[in-house]
Amino acid sequence: xxAALVHVVRAAGARHSVVVGLSVAILxxxxxxLLWKTAALRLPESLSTxxxxxxxxxxxxxxxxxxxxxxxxxxxxxxxxxSRLSTVQPLTALSYVTVVLSxxxxxxxxxxxxxxxxxxxxxxxxxxxxxxxxxxxxxx
Numbered sequence: 460x461x462a463a464l465v466h467v468v469r470a471a472g473a474r475h476s477v478v479v480g481l482s483v484a485i486l487x488x489x490x491x492x493l494l495w496k497t498a499a500l501r502l503p504e505s506l507s508t509x510x511x512x513x514x515x516x517x518x519x520x521x522x523x524x525x526x527x528x529x530x531x532x533x534x535x536x537x538x539x540x541x542s543r544l545s546t547v548q549p550l551t552a553l554s555y556v557t558v559v560l561s562x563x564x565x566x567x568x569x570x571x572x573x574x575x576x577x578x579x580x581x582x583x584x585x586x587x588x589x590x591x592x593x594x595x596x597x598x599x
Contacts, residue, residue: 480538481550487531488554493561494524549588555581 515521563570
């Protein structure tokens with residue numbers, strides 16, 4: 460009985476850590492997209508190769524983006540080590556929602572009915588994937 464209880468507690472802890480890892484993945488992906496947009500707004504007038512590489516080499520924003528990409532890679536490998544790709548990758552679609560909402564708040568981008576409907580469908584799709592995942596786990 461004690462071994463079964465320990466197994467249940469470990470499984471719950473593993474699921475919790477994957478949820479945290481997925482949340483971090485969504486946060487890092489959103490951050491990357493916002494940094495990309497900010498970088499695009501700050502590009503030099505001349506987009507020659509030399510000017511672009513010079514800007515990239517000396518831009519704190521560019522280096523921040525590189526660091527966030529590295530963190531994203533490490534986190535994603537950690538999540539994939541602990542879960543099924545077919546389950547966790549679709550859940551990262553939630554970053555579509557966070558990017559749209561963040562763009563609205565930070566860059567004054569549109570948030571019209573079509574985008575809200577799109578957000579609804581993303582959430583619906585993520586919900587369907589999650590229900591399928593729960594069904595798969597309970598059948599085991």
